[in-house]
Amino acid sequence: MFLTCIYCLKRRRETSYSKREHVVHQCLGRFKQNFVLHEMVCDSCNQYFGDGIDLVLGRGSLEGFIRPWHGMKSDGKPLRKRLKTRVASGQKMSGLIVSILPAKGKDEPVADLMDQICFKNKTSGQYECFELEKLPSKEEIMSRGLDPKEAYLTVEDEKEVKKVQRRLKKLGLGPMKWESKEWVGDDRLVFETEAVLDAIVARALCKIAFNYLVFNTERDFVLREGFNDIRRFIRHGEGDFRKFLRPNLPPLLIEDRQLNIQTTRGHLITLTWSDKGNRIISRLSPFNQQTYEIVLCSNFSDLWRPLRIGHHFDLETKEITKLGDAAGLIVLPPGSQILR
Ligand SMILES: [Zn+2]
Numbered sequence: 001m002f003l004t005c006i007y008c009l010k011r012r013r014e015t016s017y018s019k020r021e022h023v024v025h026q027c028l029g030r031f032k033q034n035f036v037l038h039e040m041v042c043d044s045c046n047q048y049f050g051d052g053i054d055l056v057l058g059r060g061s062l063e064g065f066i067r068p069w070h071g072m073k074s075d076g077k078p079l080r081k082r083l084k085t086r087v088a089s090g091q092k093m094s095g096l097i098v099s100i101l102p103a104k105g106k107d108e109p110v111a112d113l114m115d116q117i118c119f120k121n122k123t124s125g126q127y128e129c130f131e132l133e134k135l136p137s138k139e140e141i142m143s144r145g146l147d148p149k150e151a152y153l154t155v156e157d158e159k160e161v162k163k164v165q166r167r168l169k170k171l172g173l174g175p176m177k178w179e180s181k182e183w184v185g186d187d188r189l190v191f192e193t194e195a196v197l198d199a200i201v202a203r204a205l206c207k208i209a210f211n212y213l214v215f216n217t218e219r220d221f222v223l224r225e226g227f228n229d230i231r232r233f234i235r236h237g238e239g240d241f242r243k244f245l246r247p248n249l250p251p252l253l254i255e256d257r258q259l260n261i262q263t264t265r266g267h268l269i270t271l272t273w274s275d276k277g278n279r280i281i282s283r284l285s286p287f288n289q290q291t292y293e294i295v296l297c298s299n300f301s302d303l304w305r306p307l308r309i310g311h312h313f314d315l316e317t318k319e320i321t322k323l324g325d326a327a328g329l330i331v332l333p334p335g336s337q338i339l340r
Pocket residue numbers: 005006007008009010041042043044045046
C-alpha cells in the first residue's frame with residue numbers, strides 16, 4: 001500500500017513509515033498515552049526534522065533553554081548561536097557571559113563561565129564582555145566607548161593568557177598588564193538571557209501545531225491544498241516565518257491572565273477557527289511561558305468542520321488532559337467564548 005506523507009507529499013510504500021512522529025517533540029518531554037502520528041510522516045522527513053529543526057528546538061531555542069529547569073537531559077552541549085546569557089546588571093561580575101548547562105544530579109542547572117575578555121565602558125563604568133572566539137576589533141572597542149587598557153580576562157587555563165595576549169596584540173590592543181585572580185562565584189546569581197526567534201525555530205514550533213491538527217483530524221483533511229503553505233514552510237523553509245508565527249500573545253489560561261500567575265508550567269496548545277471562519281489557528285505555549293499564534297491555513301475554502309480543541313501536557317504528572325475538563329484549565333482566546 002502507498003501512503004502520502006503529510007510533509008513532502010510524496011507517495012511512499014507503508015514500509016517507508018517505520019518511525020513515529022510525536023505531536024510534541026520528545027525533547028519537550030514524554031507523556032502517558034502520548035500523542036503520536038503513525039504512518040503520516042515518512043522516514044525521510046522524520047530524519048530531516050530530527051537532524052535539523054527539532055535539534056535546534058531542543059538545544060538552541062528559548063524552549064531548549066527552559067528544558068534544564070524541568071530536569072530534561074540534553075544529548076549534547078547547548079547550541080548557543082541563538083542564545084546569549086549574561087550575569088544581570090547590578091551584581092558583582094555583571095555582564096559576564098555564561099552557558100547554562102543541565103545539572104547532573106542537582107535540582108537546578110549550573111552556569112558555566114565562558115572564556116572571555118571584558119572591557120570597561122569609559123562612561124558607565126560597566127564591563128562589556130566578548131567571547132574569545134569573537135574578539136572585537138580596536139575600532140569596535142573605540143566606537144563602543146570601551147577602554148582598551150581597562151580589561152579583565154576569564155580563562156579556565158592560565159596558559160591561555162599568553163595566547164590571548166598575542167591575539168590582542170595582532171588586533172592592535174595592548175600590551176596589557178595582567179594579574180591572576182581566582183574567581184569565587186556567588187552561589188546564586190541572577191542571569192538574563194536573550195533568545196533569537198528565527199525561521200528555524202519557527203518551523204519547529206509550527207510543526208508541533210500542524211502535527212496537533214493532524215492528530216485531531218485525518219490525513220485526507222490535512223492533505224488539502226489550503227495547508228500547502230504551512231507544509232512547505234515547515235518542510236522546506238519557504239516563506240517568511242512572520243506570516244505563519246506570531247509571538248508575545250497573552251497567556252492562554254484565563255486564570256493566568258486575570259490573576260497574573262502561572263497556573264501550570266506544562267505545555268498548552270489549542271486549535272480554533274479565526275473569527276471570520278477562513279483561517280485555522282493554533283495557539284501554542286510551551287512550558288506556559290512564551291505564547292505563539294500559528295496560522296495553519298490562511299484561506300480555507302473547503303467544507304467547514306468543527307475544530308475547537310485544546311490540551312494541557314502536564315510535565316509533573318506526565319498526563320495529557322483536554323483543556324476545560326477535570327484539570328480545571330480554561331482557555332479564553334481573544335474574542336471567543338470559554339472553551340468547555
Ligand atoms: Zn515525507
